[in-house]
Amino acid sequence: DGGITQSPKYLFRKEGQNVTLSCEQNLNHDAMYWYRQDPGQGLRLIYYSQIVNDFQKGDIAEGYSVSREKKESFPLTVTSAQKNPTAFYLCASSLGRERNEQFFGPGTRLTVL
């Protein structure tokens, strides 16, 4: 059953702690993306990766870090430097250049206490 998974679905964190959100895909997609969504707003791009061992900053990368050591996996770390981390985080993946439809995971809702 192909798809993209994120875990956990809900995450609580104390201020000052780093936390890592998992994203895995078995669609054999080259590109992967992390977005943040706040209430009443669209998706904002945090980081994206077009190929293994390479990634670029999106529009709101400050306070976040990523790695892409395997094609299937693109974990996102929310560091203590992120000023307002409470949000809904979405991971997505896509095929090559001519067909950039993005497939999204179910999301992780992070709450900082």
Place this chain on the structure above:
Amino acid sequence: SQKIEQNSEALNIQEGKTATLTCNYTNYSPAYLQWYRQDPGRGPVFLLLIRENEKEKRKERLKVTFDTTLKQSLFHITASQPADSATYLCALASGGAGGTSYGKLTFGQGTILTVHP
């Protein structure tokens, strides 16, 4: 600066009518535009893609138009049903093959559609 605006935050219509959602953009030269559906607490789901050289695309009850002169896309759902109630997002992609930003989408804020029985 680049800006994407979806016409209204919320749209309410009666079942059976046609829903029309608008996506306007400024300071942008998109290679293509996409529409997604998002249900509460879930990830968006892709619906349709239209390229800059296409005027119209259809898929079942869905129709998308793309006017690069007006810098606008319209998204229509005909014979709407309560099950169509969701948030609809437009997304623009610029750049092309070889570009460093290829594959990167910028999303509008979404329009919440409610179809009343």
